[in-house]
Amino acid sequence: MKVGIVGATGEVGRQMQICLAERVKGIEELRLFASPKSAGQKIDFQGMECTVQVVKEGCFDGLDYVMGAVSNALSKEYRPMIEKAGAVYIDNSSAFRLEEDVPLVVPEINGDDALKNKGVIANPNCSTIITLMAVAAVHQNLSPIKKMVATTFQAVSGAGAGGPIELHEEVIAIEKGEPVQPKVFSAQIAYNCIPQIGSMNDNGYSTEEMKLQNEGRKILHAPEMDVNCTCVRVPVYRSHSISATFVTERPVSVEEAEEAISRFPGVKLIKDGLPMPIDTSDQDIVYVGRIRRDLTDPNGLVLWCCGDQVRKGAAANAVQILEYIEAHK
Numbered sequence: 001m002k003v004g005i006v007g008a009t010g011e012v013g014r015q016m017q018i019c020l021a022e023r024v025k026g027i028e029e030l031r032l033f034a035s036p037k038s039a040g041q042k043i044d045f046q047g048m049e050c051t052v053q054v055v056k057e058g059c060f061d062g063l064d065y066v067m068g069a070v071s072n073a074l075s076k077e078y079r080p081m082i083e084k085a086g087a088v089y090i091d092n093s094s095a096f097r098l099e100e101d102v103p104l105v106v107p108e109i110n111g112d113d114a115l116k117n118k119g120v121i122a123n124p125n126c127s128t129i130i131t132l133m134a135v136a137a138v139h140q141n142l143s144p145i146k147k148m149v150a151t152t153f154q155a156v157s158g159a160g161a162g163g164p165i166e167l168h169e170e171v172i173a174i175e176k177g178e179p180v181q182p183k184v185f186s187a188q189i190a191y192n193c194i195p196q197i198g199s200m201n202d203n204g205y206s207t208e209e210m211k212l213q214n215e216g217r218k219i220l221h222a223p224e225m226d227v228n229c230t231c232v233r234v235p236v237y238r239s240h241s242i243s244a245t246f247v248t249e250r251p252v253s254v255e256e257a258e259e260a261i262s263r264f265p266g267v268k269l270i271k272d273g274l275p276m277p278i279d280t281s282d283q284d285i286v287y288v289g290r291i292r293r294d295l296t297d298p299n300g301l302v303l304w305c306c307g308d309q310v311r312k313g314a315a316a317n318a319v320q321i322l323e324y325i326e327a328h329k
């Protein structure tokens with residue numbers, strides 16, 4: 001199998017190499033692409049020396065899969081070249097997620113959708129993946145979710161490789177009594193929370209906040225599910241956390257929900273203790289806990305979940321999509 005990664009030197013692209021090495025056997029060629037700044041850099045992949053290249057005409061020829069880890073604008077620019085080369089494009093940006101002909105896939109939830117691809121598959125938003133992993137067992141096995149109210153607590157690495165550097169530099173500057181100069185984030189992130197991620201829509205919700213409803217409907221095959229979401233950037237290096245309240249068609253007991261969630265692949269129910277981002281970092285399992293009754297609605301439940309957004313929220317999920325397609329050939 002021949003695989004390419006565009007954005008190979010970024011937060012997701014680097015993790016993609018680790019996930020490919022962990023999960024996929026028989027990669028005979030790994031072609032790495034990044035900006036001119038990184039061109040020529042040598043990266044070891046399972047004993048193979050890969051030289052980072054820039055994207056140019058014909059550079060994707062001969063590849064079976066291209067894993068995308070670049071911005072929306074670059075993903076749109078490179079898509080026609082990848083399609084022309086005949087490779088399957090598994091993209092982490094949000095550029096194509098809502099297109100009808102592009103499956104939007106979390107393999108544990110709607111893996112079969114990936115098999116209907118026409119050359120492009122989208123990896124969902126990171127908080128959406130983690131939240132849906134937590135609630136899918138209830139939606140698919142007990143009672144459909146009609147509506148959900150969620151608040152996300154998103155780690156700085158979700159903003160790319162520059163996020164953790166900015167948090168670290170701000171902590172040091174503050175310790176020294178020096179002023180902080182935010183570049184990646186809109187305000188100081190050290191010792192702070194920023195209650196906006198993405199640009200604002202006319203409806204008062206940000207682009208990031210609307211993803212849970214728009215992408216959630218597509219992944220769960222629930223076109224009428226309504227979602228209110230508030231996205232908050234928090235000074236955590238890695239792993240997003242989400243507080244979710246959801247209302248199902250029929251009342252579901254806490255015990256039923258716990259039983260279903262504990263059996264769902266890729267999810268760990270935490271009954272003794274608390275799911276925390278520090279515990280979910282650097283692995284692919286989503287932790288779910290604090291399941292309790294919603295005191296405002298008899299059909300409602302409340303839970304807390306955490307997951308590594310660079311792994312399960314991006315790179316690992318994308319690699320799982322590749323694995324799913326290969327396993328169903």
Ligand SMILES: NC(=O)c1ccc[n+]([C@@H]2O[C@H](COP(=O)([O-])OP(=O)(O)OC[C@H]3O[C@@H](n4cnc5c(N)ncnc54)[C@H](OP(=O)(O)O)[C@@H]3O)[C@@H](O)[C@H]2O)c1
Pocket residue numbers: 006007008009010011012013033034035036037038039055068069070071072074092093094125126157158159160161162309310313314
């Ligand atoms: N970080 C997350 O937790 C997360 C989660 C889910 C989805 N995503 C999405 O995944 C994508 C990548 O995010 P990231 O966090 O990995 O960003 P990042 O750390 O900023 O990395 C961006 C990558 O794009 C490369 N790049 C820049 N200009 C390029 C060009 N002209 N041609 C080819 N490559 C170029 C960069 O290369 P250089 O190093 O050479 O500049 C780098 O490898 C984004 O669409 C993001 O929204 C991120």
